[in-house]
Amino acid sequence: MAEPLLCIESLVRRFGGIVATDNLSLDIAHGELHAIIGPNGAGKTTLISQLIGQLRPSAGTIRFAGQDVTHLPAWKRSHLGLARSFQITSLLRDFTAADNVALAAQARDGHSFRFFGNARKEKGLREAALAALSRVGLADRADVVVSRLSHGEQRELELAVALATRPKLLLLDEPMAGLGATESARMVKLLADLRKEVTIVLVEHDMNAVFALADRITVLVYGRVIASDAPAAIRVNEEVKRAYLGDQHVVTRHG
Amino acid sequence: MLLVVEQFLNGLQFGLLLFLLAAGLTLVFGIMDLVNLAHGSLYMMGAYFAATFVAWSGNFVIGIVLALGATLLLGIALEVIALRHLYGRDHLDHVLATFGLILFFNDLVRLVWGPAGLALPLPAWLTVPVQIIPGVFYPAYRLAIISVALAVALMLYILVMRTRVGMLIRAGASNREMIGALGINIKLLYTMVFGLGAALAGLAGLMEAPILTVQIGMGENILILAFVIIVIGGIGSIRGAFVAAILVGMIDTLGRAFLPDLLRSVLSSAAASTAAPALSSMLIYLLMAIVLVARPEGLFPANRR
Amino acid sequence: MKASSLDYRNLVAAIIVVGLVALPLFSQVTGNFFVLTLFTRIVIFALAAVSLNLIMGYGGMMSFGHAAYLGIGGYAVGILAAEGFGSGFIQWPVALLASALFALVIGALSLRTRGVYFIMITLAFAQMAYYVASGLSRYGGDDGLTIYKRSSFGGVINLSNRVEFYYLCLLCLFGGIFLVWRIVNSRFGLVVQGLRSNEQRMQAIGFPAKRYQLVCFVIAGTMCGLAGALLANNTDFISPAVMYWTRSGDLMVMVILGGMGSLFGPVVGAIVYLVLEEFLSQVTEYWAMIVGPLLLLIVLFGRGGILGLIGRFSRG
Numbered sequence: 001m002a003e004p005l006l007c008i009e010s011l012v013r014r015f016g017g018i019v020a021t022d023n024l025s026l027d028i029a030h031g032e033l034h035a036i037i038g039p040n041g042a043g044k045t046t047l048i049s050q051l052i053g054q055l056r057p058s059a060g061t062i063r064f065a066g067q068d069v070t071h072l073p074a075w076k077r078s079h080l081g082l083a084r085s086f087q088i089t090s091l092l093r094d095f096t097a098a099d100n101v102a103l104a105a106q107a108r109d110g111h112s113f114r115f116f117g118n119a120r121k122e123k124g125l126r127e128a129a130l131a132a133l134s135r136v137g138l139a140d141r142a143d144v145v146v147s148r149l150s151h152g153e154q155r156e157l158e159l160a161v162a163l164a165t166r167p168k169l170l171l172l173d174e175p176m177a178g179l180g181a182t183e184s185a186r187m188v189k190l191l192a193d194l195r196k197e198v199t200i201v202l203v204e205h206d207m208n209a210v211f212a213l214a215d216r217i218t219v220l221v222y223g224r225v226i227a228s229d230a231p232a233a234i235r236v237n238e239e240v241k242r243a244y245l246g247d248q249h250v251v252t253r254h255g
Numbered sequence: 256m257l258l259v260v261e262q263f264l265n266g267l268q269f270g271l272l273l274f275l276l277a278a279g280l281t282l283v284f285g286i287m288d289l290v291n292l293a294h295g296s297l298y299m300m301g302a303y304f305a306a307t308f309v310a311w312s313g314n315f316v317i318g319i320v321l322a323l324g325a326t327l328l329l330g331i332a333l334e335v336i337a338l339r340h341l342y343g344r345d346h347l348d349h350v351l352a353t354f355g356l357i358l359f360f361n362d363l364v365r366l367v368w369g370p371a372g373l374a375l376p377l378p379a380w381l382t383v384p385v386q387i388i389p390g391v392f393y394p395a396y397r398l399a400i401i402s403v404a405l406a407v408a409l410m411l412y413i414l415v416m417r418t419r420v421g422m423l424i425r426a427g428a429s430n431r432e433m434i435g436a437l438g439i440n441i442k443l444l445y446t447m448v449f450g451l452g453a454a455l456a457g458l459a460g461l462m463e464a465p466i467l468t469v470q471i472g473m474g475e476n477i478l479i480l481a482f483v484i485i486v487i488g489g490i491g492s493i494r495g496a497f498v499a500a501i502l503v504g505m506i507d508t509l510g511r512a513f514l515p516d517l518l519r520s521v522l523s524s525a526a527a528s529t530a531a532p533a534l535s536s537m538l539i540y541l542l543m544a545i546v547l548v549a550r551p552e553g554l555f556p557a558n559r560r
Numbered sequence: 561m562k563a564s565s566l567d568y569r570n571l572v573a574a575i576i577v578v579g580l581v582a583l584p585l586f587s588q589v590t591g592n593f594f595v596l597t598l599f600t601r602i603v604i605f606a607l608a609a610v611s612l613n614l615i616m617g618y619g620g621m622m623s624f625g626h627a628a629y630l631g632i633g634g635y636a637v638g639i640l641a642a643e644g645f646g647s648g649f650i651q652w653p654v655a656l657l658a659s660a661l662f663a664l665v666i667g668a669l670s671l672r673t674r675g676v677y678f679i680m681i682t683l684a685f686a687q688m689a690y691y692v693a694s695g696l697s698r699y700g701g702d703d704g705l706t707i708y709k710r711s712s713f714g715g716v717i718n719l720s721n722r723v724e725f726y727y728l729c730l731l732c733l734f735g736g737i738f739l740v741w742r743i744v745n746s747r748f749g750l751v752v753q754g755l756r757s758n759e760q761r762m763q764a765i766g767f768p769a770k771r772y773q774l775v776c777f778v779i780a781g782t783m784c785g786l787a788g789a790l791l792a793n794n795t796d797f798i799s800p801a802v803m804y805w806t807r808s809g810d811l812m813v814m815v816i817l818g819g820m821g822s823l824f825g826p827v828v829g830a831i832v833y834l835v836l837e838e839f840l841s842q843v844t845e846y847w848a849m850i851v852g853p854l855l856l857l858i859v860l861f862g863r864g865g866i867l868g869l870i871g872r873f874s875r876g
Contacts (some may be wrong), residue, residue: 054760073768075763075766078764083764084764086761086764090760091761093757094757095753095754095757103754103762103767107767108766111747112751113748114746114747114748115742117742118745161765
C-alpha cells in the first residue's frame, strides 16, 4: 500500500482563456469513499472527464494503480479498473437493462471479435448481468428496454453497468441527480453497501448524502482544491463556508 | 512561365467559383443544420436560366441578371415548399429528401430543355484576350469571373462580419436558441439565408456556363468538390470554405496541367500517360485525406462547443 | 405488441423467400423471361443494400459511398477477364479482397470523423474511385469495359445459364442475410449496435469504438464487393457509372425505403425501388420526376420505411 489508488498531480485543463482545472493535486486511497463537492462551475465534471479519459488534460499527470494513465484512451482505463457513471444518464436507450449490463461484462471479458453465436444466449454474460442488476435491485427489470425504465431505475442501472466492468475505482458523477426522496434514500443505502467492496469517488450536490457517506471530502472552487479533509473538519472549515455562503441554495437545488 | 501564370490564374478562377458554391452550402449547413445535396441542382438551374434568358433577351448582362433573380426565387420557393420542413430532422432524412430533389430537377431539365446540352455564347467584349503582364494574355471573361467572385467574397465577408444580419448569422451558427430568444423572425432569416445560398450557387453556375456546356448533371460533379471543400475547411466556416476552395481549385488545375509532364520525367511515357489522369483526379481527395488525418474537423472548425 | 410486430416481419420475410425461390419456375411456366432478368438485377442490388444496412442500419455509419464496392468488385472481374484470367476461383477472391482493402483504407480515414462529415467523406472517396476508374484508359476509361466471358467455375456452375445464375445470386443474397443475422446477434454485433446507440458509453465501459466500427465497415464493403462481381457478370460489362454517387444514393434509398436495421428491409426496399423504376420508366421517360418528389414525401411523412408502415397497419 505504498501508493494511493489514484494520484492526481498538478492537473491543469484550460478551455481557451478559462482555467477549468487549476493545478489540482489529489490522492484517493484504497478503499475510501471520497466525495468531491463544490459550487456550480467548480470544474467537477471536467475533472471526472479527465480522470476517465474523455478529456485531455493541458498539463499534469494522473496515476492509477501505480500506472501513468494520463494519455491512455477511455477504453484502456476501463480495462485497468476505472469505471464511471454519467451525470446525465447515458445508457443504450434501445437496449434492455440486461443488454446494457451484459455488454459491460462482455467488455470485461475481452472477447468481442466473435461474429457468430448469439451473445444474448451466452450463460456467462447473462449471469454476470443479472448479478450486477440484482446488486442494485433491478433483477426483476432485466428485460425491460431502457427507455421504459423510470429515471430512478436508470440511475441504478448506470451503477450496475459500472459495476459489471468489475472496477477497482468507481467514479460517480451525481448519482442522486433528479432523484426523489425515497429514491435518494435507496441510492444512499446502496452506496453505503458498495463502499465496502470498491473505492468510490463521489461527485454530488446532495450534502446530506455526502456527509453521511464520505470518509473524506474535497472541496473544489474554480478548479482548485480549497480543502480536503474528514467530513467533521470540512463542516467547520472557514474557507469552505465562505465559498458556499450565498451559494448554498443553488448548490442544494441544482440537479 | 507563360503557361504557369495562365494555369495559376485558371486555378484561382476555378477555386473562386468553387467558393461561391461551397459558401452557400456551408452557410446553410452551419445555420440551419441542413445537408442540401440539391445545392448542385441550383447551380445547374442557374446555368440553364442564364442560357435561356440571354438567348431570349439577346443581351448577356440582362440575361444574367434575370437568371440570378430566377435562381434566388427558385431557392426561396424550394425552402418554403419543401426544405423548411426538414429543419431539425435527421441528417439522413436531409440526404434522402434532397437526393430526391436532384432526381426531380435532372428530369425536369430534360423535360423542359431536352437531353442535349445548351451553349451560352459570350458577347464579343468578353472574348478578347487581355494583356495582364507584358507578353502574357488572359481571356477577359476569366478575368471577369475572378473579379466578380472576389467582389462577392468580399461582400459576403462584410455581410457576415460587419452587419446586423451577419451577426444573426454568426449567432445562429453557434447558438440556434439564442436567435429565437432575441425575438427575431427565424423563419424569415432562414429563408433569406437559403435564398442567398441559392443565388450564390446560381451565380457560380451561370458564370461557369460559357466555359463548359450547360448540361444535365453538371451540378453533381462540382457538388462533390464543394463537399470536399467544406470538409477540408470545416463545416460552417466561410473563411475555411474560402481557403479550402482556393486550395482545391489550385491543386486540381495545376495537377491536371503539370502532373503528366512531371510523371513523364520519372516514369516511362506510356506508364505516365496511363497513370496521370487517374492520379491527378485523385489529388484533391488525397489532400482531403491528409487534412482529415491531421485535423478531423477541418482547417477552421466553426463552432466548437 | 412486440409479438405481432415480429409476426408480420417473419411473414414478409417468408413471402420474399418463397417468392424469390419460386420465381424461375414462374418465368418458365409463363415464358416471361423479362421478370427473371429484372429480378436477377434486383437480387444483386438487394445484396448490396443488405450489406449497406449492416453499417448504416445496425452500425449507424451513414456511408454515402457504398457503390464504390460495386465498381471495385466488378472491375476486379472485368480486368482479370480482360487479362486472360477467366476463372471465377481467381476473379471472385480478388474482387472480395480488393473491396475489403478499399474499405479498410477508406474506413480507417473516414471513421476519424462522425456525423455529416462521415457522409460527405465516404461520398468523396467513392467519387475518387469513380474518377480513377474513368482514368483507366487501358480498361475502357469512361466508356467502360465489356466482359466477353462470364466467370467460369469449371463445370460447378454455369453463369451463362439464366436460371443457374439467378440461383447463384439468390444464394449469395440469402448467405449475406444469414451472415448479417448472425453478426447482429453476436458479441461483435451487440458492440457495434451499442456504438450506434451511445459511443461515449461504450468507450467508458471499455470498448475501443473505432476498431469495431472499422471491422464492421470492412465486412460490409466485402459483401458489397461480391454484389459487384455478380453485377459485372450479369451485365457482361463494367463501367465507372456503377460507382457514380447517385448509385450510392440509390442504395441508401433502398435501405431506408425498406426499413433500416431490419434484416429483410433492404430486400423489400430493393424490390420496391427497382420495380417502381422499371414500371415508371415504361409509363414515362421522366420517371425520376415522380420518384424524386416521392422520396421527399416518404421522408416527410413515412417513418421506419415500408416494413415500419406494414407494422403500423398490422397493429391497426
